[in-house]
Amino acid sequence: MDKNTIIGFIMIALILVGFSVMNTPSEEELARQQRYNDSIALVEKTKQQQIQQLEQQKSSIQTDSLSNTTDSLSLKDAFGAFDVAVKGENKTIVLENELVKLYISTLGGRIVSAELKNYKTHDAKPLILFNEKESQLGFTISTNNNRVVNTSALYFSPVSAISKDKNGNQTLTMRLNTSAGAYLDFVYTLPANDYMVGLSLKANAMNSVVPAGVRALDMQWASKIRQQEKGYTFEARYSQIHYKFVGDDVEKMSESSEDTQEPKTKVKWISYSGQFFSTIFIADDAFTSTKLKSVPEAEGSGYLKSYEGEMAVSFDPSGKTPTNLHMFFGPNQYKVLSAYDDELEGDNELSLNRIIPLGWGIFGWVNRFAIIPMFNFFSTFISNFGIIILLMTLVIKLVLFPLTFKSYMSSAKMRVLKPEIDEINARIPAEKMAERQKATMELYGKVGVSPMSGCLPTLLQMPILFAMFSFFPAAIELRQESFLWADDLSSYDAIVSWSTNIPLISTYFGNHISLFTLLMTAVSILYTKLNMANTPTTDQMGGAMMKWMMYLMPVVFMFMFNSYASGLSYYYFIATLISISQTYLMRAFVDDKKIHAELNAKRNSKKPVKKSGFMERLEKMQREQEKRLKERK
Secondary structure, eight states, X not given: OOHHHHHHHHHHHHHHHHHHHHTSOOHHHHHHHHHHHHHHHHHHHHHHHHHHHHHHTTSOHHHHHHHHHHHHHHHHXXXXXXXXXXXXXXXXXXXXXXXXXEEEETBTSSEEEEEEEEEEOTTSOEEEEEOGGGEEEEEEEXXXXXXXXXXXXXXXXXXXXXXXXXXOOEEEEEEEEOTTSOEEEEEEEEOTTOSEEEEEEEEESXXXXXXXXXXXXXXXXEEEEEOOSSOHHHHHHTOOEEEEETTSOEEEOOSSSOEEEOOSSOEEEEEEEOSSEEEEEEEEEEEEEEEEEEEEOOTTSSEEEEEEEEEEEEOOTTSSSOEEEEEXXXXXXXXXXXXXXXXXXGGGOOOGGGGSOOOSHHHHHHIIIIIHHHHHHHHTTOOOHHHHHHHHHHHHHHHHHHHHHHHHHXXXXXXXXXXXXXXXXXXXXXXXXXXXXXXXHHHHHHHTOOTTTTHHHHHHHHHHHHHHHHHHHHOGGGTTOOBTTBSOTTSXXXXXEOOSOOTXXXXXXXXXXXXXXXXXXXXXXXXXXXXXXXXXXXXXXTXXXXXXXXXXXXXXXXXHHTXXXXXXXXXXXXXXXXXXXXXXXXXHHXXXXXXXXXXXXXXXXXXXXXXXXXXXXXXXXXXHHHHHHHHHO
16 A cells, blocks of 8 residues: 555545534534424323323223323323323414414414415415414423423413404414413414514413523424415425525525525524415514425425424513514515515614515616516506506616617618628638728728627616516416416416326426417517518628527527416517517618718718727727737747
């Protein structure tokens, strides 16, 4: 064994040791996991004890009395002062207002189901975010006899009937009793017309049943996200976990693959989001020691994702300071979520509207400050969303028309110069590419034309193009709104469907054909043909390849948009039709002969033509290239 081999083995050993050390869980993580495991084990143990108790009831009275005494001692040992909450009757209490209907169970004292009363699923069923089997919420509590219990396995009792104040706000208190006289209240507050529910954890003398020094509770929150729309792939693409750091930005987890994240700092809120509806947990203080996991569910299962969360919340066992939380059960609607920041400023803002995927950077700004206000304005007096999209398209095309006209004029100038460019290409062979480019740039310089002048207006229009691409799939206002043959502008408008799986086609195109997507593709090809006829191309510019790519792009977009929101395809269809109309209109009013005369006037004028920055940089690059060629020779 040579020296290099020995060094190699040593390096491998060091890497393995380092990896092992880095991935060893901390004492806090081990303790938290152990408490959680102990809680689950105790729940199972209690169930077995209850089964044994039923069997023992068949014996004699004396034996039954002895058995009950033994069982009580066992529960006391396993659950401490919470032994009186191990048994009970699982009942459901309904708390509702005009918007939501919440079902609260005595087992765990938690919300086991949430229904949004003003919405339906794609097949007209009540829209329920989750039920008892699809969700879990519990707080882990340590007892003063070194046991761990979880509130999800204990029975609560309603203190009284639901109370209602003069403003219509409802309050329900669920109490977790102990044999020591101490108790823990879950106080739910539901406003009269709101999706936000208050949850306050109020302790009473709990410091007598928990160990000294307890200042936090570990919290477990899990939920499956139901498929509410008819298109699984599209809906799953817009479903993910979001969370916001205290006084900082909003982060999101992967929407396409399994993902686990452990934020290292305090978290203000966590959102379990579908495409159009979310459940959001908000801490008045903060969540700490947070660990989140997102797992995609298989198509056909009825679910999109499975979300899991473990976090810690502050807790005062003495009861002097309650633990205040809020839960949002509602739509991902921009104006609804933004309203929760109306009375907040700076770092205190919740920014719940950030769960809506409006695009990053400038695309998001365009949506927030231009598209959404215009959409809301038209929505105030027009109920047909197809008409609203048409009006929005007209406004956008009108605003962008100066840029469109400038781009067309640039193409027109290049078009009238094409005969002279062809003459240059015929005079100078392709082998002398640098000389050919120099002659072409000199021609552009003499007449004051920049080949990039038509690209800049197009680039300036891109933010709106991409902003609309983000806006339509995220606009819940379009959900289940019909227009023409499309019964839901937020989903695809299939005119032909099939159930047989076709390799590649079903994967990338889907098992349907959307009419608006076909129309969008057809007018896009027509517009491409019109543009190619107006834009001069040469072999020098790779004209044949560029034409092929330009005609291919609408076909690629057809595959992409076939499962997207029909409102988006409809917008691009209308926008392209307007662009075609504008092109024909400009061709009717713009005289190529007049443009050519103006260019010749500039060329013959003694007044120097002002060069654009791009032309100056391009000429500089050519001079440097010529210099290097001379140096090589």
